[in-house]
Amino acid sequence: MRHTNQNGTDVSRHVRDLAKAAQTGKMDRREFLTTASALGVTTASAFALVGLPMPVSAQDQKPKPGGTLRVAMSVLQPKDPRTFDWTQMG
Numbered sequence: 001m002r003h004t005n006q007n008g009t010d011v012s013r014h015v016r017d018l019a020k021a022a023q024t025g026k027m028d029r030r031e032f033l034t035t036a037s038a039l040g041v042t043t044a045s046a047f048a049l050v051g052l053p054m055p056v057s058a059q060d061q062k063p064k065p066g067g068t069l070r071v072a073m074s075v076l077q078p079k080d081p082r083t084f085d086w087t088q089m090g
Contacts, residue, residue: 011049015041019049 015036022032029050036046047054 011041011045012039015039015049019046022050 018027018032018035021027022029027035029052032050033043033046036049037043041049044054
């Protein structure tokens with residue numbers, strides 16, 4: 001099967017070699033996707049090179065009413081407002 005880039009040129013031989021390594025188990029899927037995307041291959045093309053189906057989105061679920069929402073934040077000691085760092089004291 002011939003794999004081409006968006007501009008019609010063939011995918012790099014190095015990427016095809018990486019895909020074969022991922023198919024044979026010499027490289028895990030995550031490492032292949034990371035390396036291929038660093039070399040400019042789109043996620044869809046990378047999945048196609050390895051022969052994997054595209055991942056599907058998780059199903060939206062209705063939230064259950066009730067429960068507790070916990071939020072954590074850093075609380076700093078009040079200082080002179082003229083010296084506030086807006087990212088910390090704002």
